[in-house]
Amino acid sequence: MIVVRDNINGINYKAFIGKTIDVVMGDVYLSHLKLKELPFRVLKVEGDFHCDNNELTSLYGCPEYVGGGFDCSCNELTSLGDVPMEIGGYYNISHNHIQELHNIPKVINGYFDCSHNMLRTLKGSPSRVGGFYSIAYNKLETLEGATSDIGGQLYIDSNNVDLHELYLYKERIRKVRMIRSKYEEKHKK
Numbered sequence: 205m206i207v208v209r210d211n212i213n214g215i216n217y218k219a220f221i222g223k224t225i226d227v228v229m230g231d232v233y234l235s236h237l238k239l240k241e242l243p244f245r246v247l248k249v250e251g252d253f254h255c256d257n258n259e260l261t262s263l264y265g266c267p268e269y270v271g272g273g274f275d276c277s278c279n280e281l282t283s284l285g286d287v288p289m290e291i292g293g294y295y296n297i298s299h300n301h302i303q304e305l306h307n308i309p310k311v312i313n314g315y316f317d318c319s320h321n322m323l324r325t326l327k328g329s330p331s332r333v334g335g336f337y338s339i340a341y342n343k344l345e346t347l348e349g350a351t352s353d354i355g356g357q358l359y360i361d362s363n364n365v366d367l368h369e370l371y372l373y374k375e376r377i378r379k380v381r382m383i384r385s386k387y388e389e390k391h392k393k
Contacts, residue, residue, distance in 0.1 A: 296316075298338070302322060
């Protein structure tokens with residue numbers, strides 16, 4: 205069993221190439237390393253996991269659990285196989301070539317950014333996003349499957365969604381927020 209009690213980053217990651225790490229107690233930062241694949245497999249990361257700004261075409265080796273945020277933005281990904289299914293914070297998959305949202309955790313406590321991809325549908329979206337929800341700059345023509353329980357702002361720019369559908373979607377978000385607010389106030393006492 206390999207347990208790393210510190211962070212793994214661009215300076216020390218080579219010591220773990222080809223290994224399976226059971227737990228990283230800190231963060232994993234593998235950003236801006238021109239990686240074509242992840243250099244090791246990790247099962248659990250207590251902090252953040254960043255593999256953004258590389259040349260990844262697969263996420264094989266990603267942890268199953270990330271206690272903080274997950275960022276695989278700015279790669280060459282076309283699908284979301286091998287992504288973490290349990291995330292404690294934000295989830296950033298923006299600036300890739302992803303066409304479908306599958307394998308996304310059902311609840312994302314932080315923000316969810318899937319902007320700047322090739323999405324035509326939002327089926328597979330999480331049921332709750334605690335922060336902002338960015339679906340901007342995709343190829344969306346409908347909001348079917350979009351998350352209605354959003355804790356922050358909605359970013360939807362540069363899609364082909366009908367204005368009436370957008371209005372109905374924003375009303376759904378408003379109603380969900382009102383229900384959540386009443387529920388939280390009632391159970392606060």
